[in-house]
Amino acid sequence: MAHRPPPPPARPRRRPPRPPGKPPSGRSRDTEEAFLAGYDLAAFPRPSVTVDVVLLTVDRTVPTSAPRLHAVAYERTEHPDRHKHALPGGFVRLDESLDQAAARILRDKAGLEGLFVEQLYTFGAPQRDPRGRVLTVAYYALVGPERLADLALRSSARVHLVDVPWAGETGGPVDLLAGPGEPLPLAFDHADILGMAVKRLRGKLDYTPVGFQLLPAEFTLRALQDVHEAVRGETVNKDSFRRRMLAGGMLEATGEREPATYHRPAELYRFVKRSSV
Amino acid sequence: MAHRPPPPPARPRRRPPRPPGKPPSGRSRDTEEAFLAGYDLAAFPRPSVTVDVVLLTVDRTVPTSAPRLHAVAYERTEHPDRHKHALPGGFVRLDESLDQAAARILRDKAGLEGLFVEQLYTFGAPQRDPRGRVLTVAYYALVGPERLADLALRSSARVHLVDVPWAGETGGPVDLLAGPGEPLPLAFDHADILGMAVKRLRGKLDYTPVGFQLLPAEFTLRALQDVHEAVRGETVNKDSFRRRMLAGGMLEATGEREPATYHRPAELYRFVKRSSV
DNA sequence: AAAATAGTGTCTATGAGACACTATAGT
DNA sequence: ACTATAGTGTCTCATAGACACTATTTT
Numbered sequence: 001m002a003h004r005p006p007p008p009p010a011r012p013r014r015r016p017p018r019p020p021g022k023p024p025s026g027r028s029r030d031t032e033e034a035f036l037a038g039y040d041l042a043a044f045p046r047p048s049v050t051v052d053v054v055l056l057t058v059d060r061t062v063p064t065s066a067p068r069l070h071a072v073a074y075e076r077t078e079h080p081d082r083h084k085h086a087l088p089g090g091f092v093r094l095d096e097s098l099d100q101a102a103a104r105i106l107r108d109k110a111g112l113e114g115l116f117v118e119q120l121y122t123f124g125a126p127q128r129d130p131r132g133r134v135l136t137v138a139y140y141a142l143v144g145p146e147r148l149a150d151l152a153l154r155s156s157a158r159v160h161l162v163d164v165p166w167a168g169e170t171g172g173p174v175d176l177l178a179g180p181g182e183p184l185p186l187a188f189d190h191a192d193i194l195g196m197a198v199k200r201l202r203g204k205l206d207y208t209p210v211g212f213q214l215l216p217a218e219f220t221l222r223a224l225q226d227v228h229e230a231v232r233g234e235t236v237n238k239d240s241f242r243r244r245m246l247a248g249g250m251l252e253a254t255g256e257r258e259p260a261t262y263h264r265p266a267e268l269y270r271f272v273k274r275s276s277v
Numbered sequence: 278m279a280h281r282p283p284p285p286p287a288r289p290r291r292r293p294p295r296p297p298g299k300p301p302s303g304r305s306r307d308t309e310e311a312f313l314a315g316y317d318l319a320a321f322p323r324p325s326v327t328v329d330v331v332l333l334t335v336d337r338t339v340p341t342s343a344p345r346l347h348a349v350a351y352e353r354t355e356h357p358d359r360h361k362h363a364l365p366g367g368f369v370r371l372d373e374s375l376d377q378a379a380a381r382i383l384r385d386k387a388g389l390e391g392l393f394v395e396q397l398y399t400f401g402a403p404q405r406d407p408r409g410r411v412l413t414v415a416y417y418a419l420v421g422p423e424r425l426a427d428l429a430l431r432s433s434a435r436v437h438l439v440d441v442p443w444a445g446e447t448g449g450p451v452d453l454l455a456g457p458g459e460p461l462p463l464a465f466d467h468a469d470i471l472g473m474a475v476k477r478l479r480g481k482l483d484y485t486p487v488g489f490q491l492l493p494a495e496f497t498l499r500a501l502q503d504v505h506e507a508v509r510g511e512t513v514n515k516d517s518f519r520r521r522m523l524a525g526g527m528l529e530a531t532g533e534r535e536p537a538t539y540h541r542p543a544e545l546y547r548f549v550k551r552s553s554v
Numbered sequence: 555a556a557a558a559t560a561g562t563g564t565c566t567a568t569g570a571g572a573c574a575c576t577a578t579a580g581t
Numbered sequence: 582a583c584t585a586t587a588g589t590g591t592c593t594c595a596t597a598g599a600c601a602c603t604a605t606t607t608t
Contacts, residue, residue, distance in 0.1 A: 032407075035356035041409045044368040046323040049412060079312035091321040094410045098401035122399045122414050124375035130309075132318045133371045135326060135414075137399050222587080240570045242588080247569095257579090263586040264578040499560080517597045519561080524596095534606095540558040541605040 047124075047133040051101040052089035052190070054120065054140040054197035055110060057148055057159065058214045058230040060223065067226040069162040069233075071194060072110060072151070073176055073186070080130045081187035085176060087194070088157065089136065102139040111154040116213040117141045121196050128189045140197040142213035160184055164198055164233055171199040198231075205231050209250050212271040220258050220266035221245060324401075324410040328378040329366035329467070331397065331417040331474035332387060334425055334436065335491045335507040337500065344503040346439040346510075348471060349387060349428070350453055350463070357407045358464035362453060364471070365434065366413065379416040388431040393490040394418045398473050405466045417474040419490035437461055441475055441510055448476045475508075482508050486527050489548040497535050497543035498522060 055072040073085040088109040092101045098119065106112045120138040128134065151157055160176040163183065173191035176184040186194065204210045205228060212219075214227045225241050245251055252272045258265040332349040350362040365386040369378045375396065383389045397415040405411065428434055437453040440460065450468035453461040463471065481487045482505060489496075491504045502518050522528055529549045535542040 032356040032359070036407055039408050041325045041411065044325060045371045046325050047369065047371060048318045048321060048323050049326065079309040082309070092324065092401070092412075094322045094324060095403055097403060098399060098412070119398060121396060122375060124369070124414070126372055126374060130313055131316050134318065135369075135375070137401070137412075220587090237571055239572075239589095243569080258587095261586080262580045263584075264580090264588085266587055497560090514598055516562095516599075520597080535560095538559080539607050541560050541607090543560055 047135050049092045050089050050134060050136045051092055051098060051105060052087045052136045052138050052193055053102050053105050053117070054087055054138065054194055055106065055112075055115075055143060056140060056162075056197060056201065056214070057143050057145050058227045059145050059159065059161075060226055061145060067230045069164070069198070069230050070145075070159045071162050071176060071197075072148070072157045072159055073184070073190075074109075074155075074157050076187055084185045084187040085160070085190075086187040087138075087190050092137070098137050098139075101137075102141070106141055109155055110148075110151060110157055112141075112143060112147060115141045115143050116210065118200075120193070120200055123189055123193060125189065136193070138193045138196065140200065142201075142210065144214060144216045146216050162194070162198065164195075167233065169199055169203050171195060174198050201231055209248075209271065212250075218254055218256065218268040218270050220268060221251075222266055224269075324412050326369045327366050327411060327413045328369055328375060328382060329364045329413045329415050329470060330379050330382050330394070331364055331415065331471055332383065332389075332392075332420060333417060333439075333474060333478065333491070334420050334422050335504045336422050336436065336438075337503055338422060344507040346441070346475070346507050347422075347436045348439050348453060348474075349425070349434045349436055350461070350467075351386075351432075351434050353464055361462045361464040362437070362467075363464040364415075364467050369414070375414050375416075378414075379418070383418055386432055387425075387428060387434055389418075389420060389424060392418045392420050393487065395477075397470070397477055400466055400470060402466065413470070415470045415473065417477065419478075419487065421491060421493045423493050439471070439475065441472075444510065446476055446480050448472060451475050478508055486525075486548065489527075495531055495533065495545040495547050497545060498528075499543055501546075 057070050057072075058067050059070045060067040071087075073087055076082050076084055076086050088105050090101070090105050090108075092098065096104065099117070102117050102119075103113070106115060106117065117139055118141075120140050122135060122137045124135040126133060128136075148159055151159065160178065163175050163177045165174070166172050172195050174195035175186060175191055176194070178184045201210065211224055211227050211231070214231075215223055221242055224245060225236060225238065228241065229235055250271060250273070251269045254268045254270055256268045258268060334347050334349075335344050336347045337344040348364075350364055353359050353361055353363050365382050367378070367382050367385075369375065373381065376394070379394050379396075380390070383392060383394065394416055395418075397417050399412060399414045401412040403410060405413075425436055428436065437455065440452050440454045442451070443449050449472050451472035452463060452468055453471070455461045478487065488501055488504050488508070491508075492500055498519055501522060502513060502515065505518065506512055527548060527550070528546045531545045531547055533545045535545060
């Protein structure tokens with residue numbers, strides 16, 4: 001949730017006012033230093049800017065049903081949209097980049113570092129936040145389910161099922177589910193943000209090695225297929241999937257085998273960056 | 278260029294200050310209205326936000342050489358980066374969406390409306406603008422060369438050759454050329470923005486009907502192939518290209534033929550939205 | 555007629571999907 | 582032995598690339 005209450009005694013830092021008698025417009029022949037000294041960015045109204053992060057995972061811990069895509073959200077405790085759920089987020093600080101802000105939010109709100117994180121889209125409808133003009137630069141991050149095991153111990157964040165009501169890469173808003181058939185209302189335009197994240201991930205899955213980001217370091221081909229099916233929301237052809245993955249040159253057999261199965265154990269593979277290309 | 282000097286007598290509009298004696302933090306049981314009235318967004322420092330637009334076209338008016346990708350830029354007349362070239366841009370107003378800001382910039386700075394416009398990426402490195410913290414939400418727009426014919430009469434914008442130093446969808450900064458082998462320095466991080474636009478367009482070309490946006494309403498298959506080759510920076514197979522395009526169901530034969538050729542004239546096609554899917 | 559490009563028909567290589575079959579674990 | 586999944590081999594079909602050939606305009 002990008003929309004925390006402000007810290008109690010913080011007044012906005014003002015930009016230094018423009019020195020009098022030196023209008024920066026016109027055809028002055030000043031040096032760049034003089035120009036910058038006389039320039040007042042605050043002459044233009046500025047929006048507030050937050051970063052919201054869609055933290056996605058594929059929960060394979062329920063062995064009875066097919067793995068599904070899940071996302072992390074918090075229940076808001078304050079107005080506006082109190083009791084609705086929101087994505088982890090926060091205001092951008094003036095001394096950090098947008099990428100750094102996304103990494104900071106993941107660290108502070110979920111205790112996670114070193115994840116795959118990518119900028120998604122910037123949402124800027126004028127009325128998207130009733131408190132005023134707030135842009136949000138949305139990011140999405142991918143994490144294996146094993147790294148979310150103790151998330152509830154570290155924070156008030158929870159992992160919820162993602163319910164995508166459209167096929168392929170059509171796009172549109174996406175809601176979370178609290179339980180079977182029980183939608184979880186999302187705050188602000190976060191359903192749009194979540195929908196954009198799912199659409200982006202589906203588009204990237206086929207031609208970039210992004211599926212590995214949702215698995216532990218060593219995994220079976222079946223687990224990788226589960227991830228692809230969870231993200232795409234449909235089953236994929238087993239034979240073709242295996243061939244494509246093995247032909248891609250991004251998988252390295254470990255020689256180890258999957259432990260503790262009640263059937264033939266599958267070989268474990270590891271992701272390797274492609275040397276060429 | 279997103280970085281104009283401020284208008285002479287404009288002071289920043291201040292958010293209404295928070296009413297005293299009603300701190301919004303804590304577990305107050307206020308109504309949402311009361312909460313919002315007491316909320317001061319200015320408690321967090323706010324960056325300036327601009328929108329920059331990469332306006333791309335494929336210039337096929339030079340019949341002797343292969344068509345190439347071109348982009349619109351202005352020479353900056355003020356510090357910083359004076360005399361370098363910049364993309365059309367401007368500050369986001371608080372009462373307009375980001376998409377509206379991009380459309381307004383295209384209208385005001387290039388006199389163009391109704392183009393294909395899509396958000397690209399948001400650039401927010403803390404030091405990308407020496408005047409202070411300025412984020413820019415980059416957009417790209419596509420236009421047929423015939424609509425840029427009188428651009429120079431309407432504005433100081435010029436169309437420059439795009440020089441992509443990488444292949445495929447690798448990505449990286451991209452410069453403009455003033456003439457053959459004569460690079461045109463770009464202001465700020467606009468080479469990164471331009472590079473991102475080329476990368477995005479290349480990626481979209483194969484699976485979305487975006488190529489038509491760079492052509493007039495009626496065009497030959499050869500012209501469409503020229504556009505694809507210009508965007509991709511490499512030749513494509515003629516036979517396969519024709520089959521793919523005709524099989525896609527997005528082209529409609531007009532029955533008309535290309536005028537004034539010194540060889541067999543090709544049939545003119547028109548883009549039609551696919552009914553199904 | 556010559557030149558130049560538009561457009562068609564056909565062969566081949568590649569990859570996805572389908573399916574049959576074998577292999578190996580637990581029970 | 583039975584069951585469930587892993588993994589392999591082979592066939593078919595769809596599509597991209599290559600290439601030969603025909604068609605139609607201006608000069």
